[in-house]
Amino acid sequence: ESVDEELKGTDTSKLPKNRRLTFCVEGNISVGKTTFLQRIANETIELRDLVEIVPEPIAKWQDVGPEHFNILDAFYAEPERYAYTFQNYVFVTRVMQEKESACGMKPLRLMERSVFSDRMVFVRAVHEANWMNEMEISIYDSWFDPVVSSLPGLIPDGFIYLRASPDTCHKRMMVRKRSEEGGVTLDYLRGLHEKHESWLLPSKGGASGVLSVSQLPVHLEGSLPADIRDRVFYLEGDH
Numbered sequence: 001e002s003v004d005e006e007l008k009g010t011d012t013s014k015l016p017k018n019r020r021l022t023f024c025v026e027g028n029i030s031v032g033k034t035t036f037l038q039r040i041a042n043e044t045i046e047l048r049d050l051v052e053i054v055p056e057p058i059a060k061w062q063d064v065g066p067e068h069f070n071i072l073d074a075f076y077a078e079p080e081r082y083a084y085t086f087q088n089y090v091f092v093t094r095v096m097q098e099k100e101s102a103c104g105m106k107p108l109r110l111m112e113r114s115v116f117s118d119r120m121v122f123v124r125a126v127h128e129a130n131w132m133n134e135m136e137i138s139i140y141d142s143w144f145d146p147v148v149s150s151l152p153g154l155i156p157d158g159f160i161y162l163r164a165s166p167d168t169c170h171k172r173m174m175v176r177k178r179s180e181e182g183g184v185t186l187d188y189l190r191g192l193h194e195k196h197e198s199w200l201l202p203s204k205g206g207a208s209g210v211l212s213v214s215q216l217p218v219h220l221e222g223s224l225p226a227d228i229r230d231r232v233f234y235l236e237g238d239h
């Protein structure tokens with residue numbers, strides 16, 4: 001609700017013509033990003049005309065090419081073999097997804113995740129797990145900055161961080177039972193949680209509010225708006 005209020009309070013008339021606000025919704029696997037976005041799309045009537053929802057391109061990862069390869073499944077089945085290939089494809093599909101939504105007229109755009117959480121959370125996690133070797137992470141790093149800076153549509157005005165404990169996410173993942181995620185462990189979710197936390201660390205505890213983006217690496221900070229630290233909102237999602 002507080003995020004709805006924040007978005008409703010945004011004075012879009014002050015934006016330059018053709019300038020939309022884009023917020024990326026972040027959070028651990030199964031935290032409820034899709035549900036959150038669907039609620040805004042379907043239930044919050046006042047916001048429906050204001051907000052364009054850009055879901056994560058997961059369907060594109062599950063059905064690649066005429067052979068219908070499921071690259072999400074391939075990644076979880078053989079992570080050492082496919083982590084780089086998968087993260088590379090995730091990036092490309094985000095670029096495609098962003099382009100598809102680039103011409104929308106609604107003043108606010110909410111995107112599920114971003115290339116920044118791909119880099120800060122998942123690529124780090126798979127590298128630490130030794131699923132991406134030094135050569136592969138070096139290749140990823142070498143194209144990430146130049147490609148992101150040449151695609152301004154990927155750069156959000158702010159982030160909304162849906163925050164819940166790894167236990168909660170694990171329980172929700174068990175209920176959802178996405179077939180590819182059968183092998184995702186509570187430990188892996190804990191690692192992803194820590195990476196979200198160190199990237200989007202709350203400046204103060206308590207109820208939903210504004211976060212400061214601490215420890216943002218220089219290369220990411222350069223791509224993001226200068227006052228990005230004031231543009232991260234979080235929602236507690238353990239209930």
Ligand code: DCP
Nearest residue numbers: 028029030031032033034035090113118122181
């Ligand atoms: N994934 C990944 N690397 C990325 C992005 C996603 O390995 N850079 C994986 C993690 C999940 C699946 O893709 O197995 C989708 O993850 P998300 O957390 O983005 O989406 P969910 O559907 O789990 O989110 P929610 O339940 O919050 O809607």
